[in-house]
Amino acid sequence: MPKPRPAHLDSPAFTRFMKVFSAAHVAVYQLSGGRLGGRFPRSGAPVCLLTTIGRRSGTHRTKPLLYLPDGDRVVIVASVGGHPRHPAWYHNLTANPNVLVQIGPDRRPMRARTADAAEREELWPRLVARYPDYADYQSWTDREIPVVICEPV
Numbered sequence: 001m002p003k004p005r006p007a008h009l010d011s012p013a014f015t016r017f018m019k020v021f022s023a024a025h026v027a028v029y030q031l032s033g034g035r036l037g038g039r040f041p042r043s044g045a046p047v048c049l050l051t052t053i054g055r056r057s058g059t060h061r062t063k064p065l066l067y068l069p070d071g072d073r074v075v076i077v078a079s080v081g082g083h084p085r086h087p088a089w090y091h092n093l094t095a096n097p098n099v100l101v102q103i104g105p106d107r108r109p110m111r112a113r114t115a116d117a118a119e120r121e122e123l124w125p126r127l128v129a130r131y132p133d134y135a136d137y138q139s140w141t142d143r144e145i146p147v148v149i150c151e152p153v
Contacts, residue, residue, distance in 0.1 A: 009083075040131070045130050048074060049102040070149075074103070077146070083141065098110075110150040114147070
């Protein structure tokens with residue numbers, strides 16, 4: 001049984017704020033080549049931009065996400081703050097795994113996939129060490145939060 005997720009995270013006002021904040025973050029990151037918005041303020045964790053193709057619309061969608069560098073791979077987490085459903089970007093990349101990852105000014109085409117159980121077991125502690133809130137997010141939901149590995153094409 002998950003712990004209760006803080007109610008304010010599901011309020012319409014917070015959802016609208018996060019959409020506006022996310023769009024502004026993407027714009028600032030892109031305009032500055034990642035010099036601004038390249039680190040998450042509270043933890044200092046690095047931020048990348050992930051561009052997926054909408055599974056129904058075909059539209060390119062870009063989200064700022066914390067990431068873990070792992071050699072030439074980029075590891076991201078589909079947490080949505082412990083929401084009970086996966087984020088839209090995760091559904092998009094499962095439908096079309098060809099993504100674009102921007103780290104700083106560098107943009108790389110990559111192929112995304114969900115980590116298998118052994119990979120997740122190895123990566124999850126490293127992700128939580130980088131951003132401890134992931135452990136809280138997992139405790140707030142019944143779903144296993146996916147770990148996504150983006151690999152060079």
